[in-house]
Amino acid sequence: MFTQKINYIWAINLILFVTVVFLGIEQAGKGALISNLENKIELLITEKRDLSEGIFDSGSDTIIIKQSEELGFAKPANVYYLKTEEVFAQR
Numbered sequence: 001m002f003t004q005k006i007n008y009i010w011a012i013n014l015i016l017f018v019t020v021v022f023l024g025i026e027q028a029g030k031g032a033l034i035s036n037l038e039n040k041i042e043l044l045i046t047e048k049r050d051l052s053e054g055i056f057d058s059g060s061d062t063i064i065i066k067q068s069e070e071l072g073f074a075k076p077a078n079v080y081y082l083k084t085e086e087v088f089a090q091r
Contacts, residue, residue, distance in 0.1 A: 051067070054067070
């Protein structure tokens with residue numbers, strides 16, 4: 001009887017241990033993801049600051065347009081506006 005209770009206690013402790021280890025691994029993965037995203041944000045902030053300084057230093061629109069096109073930004077040729085009042089059902 002006493003050894004059976006000890007076996008149940010060991011089983012419960014083992015289950016709790018496995019659960020805690022699994023949750024710890026999940027949290028570590030999420031922490032690594034957050035750290036990676038923070039590093040990317042830091043790089044983008046630095047790049048933004050450099051581009052902003054370049055805009056103010058150059059003072060020329062052609063240089064700014066060329067750099068923005070190289071980075072993948074382009075001014076849209078056509079802009080379409082939607083009237084949302086007509087989209088909804090009316091009585």
